[in-house]
Amino acid sequence: MSNYKQGLDFAKSQDQNDPISSYRNQFHIPKDKDGNDWLYFTGNSLGLQPKATKEYINQELEDWANLGVEGHFEAKNPWMPYHEFLTESMAKIVGAKPIEVVIMNTLTTNLHLLMVSFYQPTKTKYKIVIESDAFPSDRYAVQTQLEFHGFNASEGVIEWKPREGEELLNIDDLETILEEQGDEIALLLIGGVNYYTGQYLDIKKIADLGHAKDCMVGIDLAHGVGNIKPDFHNSGVDFAAWCTYKYLNAGPGSLGGLFVHEKHAHNKDLKRFAGWWSHNKSTRFNMRQPLDIIPGAEGWQLSNPPILSMAAIKASLDMFNEVGMDALRAKSEKLTGYFEFLINELNNEKIKIITPTNPKERGCQLSIQVKDADKNLHKQLTEANIITDWREPDVIRCAPVPLYNTFVDVYKMVEKLKEILNR
Template sequence: MSNYKLGLDYANEQDQKDPLAQYRNQFHIPKDKDGNDWLYFTGNSLGLQPKNTQKYIQQELDDWANFGVEGHFEAKNPWMPYHEFLTESMAKIVGAKPIEVVIMNTLTTNLHLLMVSFYQPTKTKYKIVIESDAFPSDRYAVQTQLEFHGFDANEGLIEWKPRPGEDLLRIEDLETILEEQGDEIALLLIGGVNYYTGQYLDLKKIAELGHAKNCMVGIDLAHGAGNITPELHHSGVDFAAWCTYKYLNSGPGSLGGLFVHEKHAYNKDLKRFAGWWSHNKSTRFNMRQPLDVMPGAEGWQLSNPPILSMAAIKASLDLFNSVGMEALRLKSEKLTGYFEFLIHELNNDQIQIITPSNPKERGCQLSIQVKNADKRLHQKLTEAHIITDWREPDVIRCAPVPFYNSFKDVYKMVEKLKFILNE
């Protein structure tokens, strides 16, 4: 922390030295009625729109207008193989091989489809482990999977919890759960970056612990994709899923991504819910063929994809390609480090940061816990066009996104926070 300094001059100096500063101009920044940029810190809920997105979508609208159905083959970016144009870029971002990744559906739909294949309970080995403060969607998904298979969701769901008086998860507590109940556990489904605290968990260690007890291991990367470098292939997790509308800047409700480890790529005996797009693409249009499942993640597809959503994803992924995750992650660690330094310098007992202080153990999010769950602090920030989000019971989540947030943004946000706290 000693590397950081107080004052606006320091923030401006960091922005001048920032090799990624130019990318801010590639995004639409919301403005107030006087034309001033909002301070936008909610890329962890909805990423800002790249300025190129409109052009990418317009291309597909034009091709639809000009070619009709022939656009599947004649469009500038033919629609038939369109998802393939995204695969390599997406695989780089999550640290996977192209065969392991596909863009399709939405996050929880993908988790359910993956659990069809990777949650194969028996009468004695059927329990599922999640983190105690998992995103509600994950909890509902695993509860209903347990019930679908005829189990009591209350009995079958095991929560990996922080210790009393603590906010963060400890890997040794997961180890204890698996030592004591591993023979009854079929699946671990863990959020790679916790939505509430911003804690970035050790995926490789989680996979090793789960596999040692013959459990399948899945990861929800909703708050990780485009934010951290999860190295999914190297981690050894069996599967993962994520959305693209947060750090991947692809628009509200945009399609999700799915990872299936290469070790499962050619296993056609894995149970799955299939559709037309799961079938071998070279014989797909023969129509009367028995199902011939494609190898790799593509074999989990069901239907031909929504091209307009994919065009928005392509616009964002092309930006990621031009800068690379390594540079984004490096800036992210500096931004959250600077943010953390300024918050600590306020020395105000009304707030505290519950996100891990080690930059390697967090995403580009700081979770500020507010004493007595006083939501007025968040409301006053919003009124000042400082866009953060409130998560019950008592946390303001702030995500300085390296693509479009600056050191000056962070400085101005904390100055306003200081003013409100001292009012």
């Protein structure tokens, strides 16, 4: 859609014609002291709370109070198989088969557990490719994996960098890296959507390039899950991991999820760290059985899961299941397109959007670079109850989330930004 228009009336008309606008009412929107809704654009850091979440958690608190340990089997949603209640919805969101997905642990823990299996270096093929501006947690995970295996991290990490004077990654440069050093590379671990620029990378192309050089390919989808359609199964990536507290609105520090491609589902010879929950469900309580790994992603589980966190995830995933990723993605592309249009209409030389202009190449985040800015601009937005995210040295990250942000939110945010810049 390119026929955006200036003015509040246009924003209001878009909201009136938005088929999923009613879902905003299913969230708690923080308010200022006068009772006005904040303009909340930080779903890329922490999603807002669905109103249903309290009810879902209270159900488990009630069952715990009334049933004690019997809740594992007798609760309304029995705790023993609770993670299974999330699998199908989560698989739809990431484009996977149910056997390929499980909710467990947290993001970086899952990345480490997956690298136990999928990072199997040799003396000559041990290097790991990451984005030059990968999220710090990914960088630290990769660095310590290399050191754990006895390699020098400064030699073992290969950075896929933007070209001189550019902010975005070019897939041709990754191809060049693999052509030149593929025989030394064991793993590609790439953020599907870059946290800083919001660039949505071609996951299938990355998998194809890596596999052509006999490398394993993993994706960190923290900034993409719930706002892009990664189509993991068809992409062919070996594994992926993500968190649920950003676009999936599951609460601060909530559990993560992981994907292991079906081609690895029945390979019990893959090295892994195992625990009680990795073992065959039918004999798990016999206690003295030798390890019998569950097929699929469930085979990477370690322990019985925290039910209260899973209840919050279930509240959100039930909503996602109702809305569907097609509707969310369609609105997201319109929202970021409208946001981009308004920013460009400011004609302000100080500001530049570093996120790709093609809506198909970005998540629901726009990263606005402000020339000669310091954190004071972000502070002034926050004081106006416009909640964005500052990233050094000069970028404001804004994520209009399709489930609860509106076109009017975007309009008001840009009007306030214009006012601050003109002071």
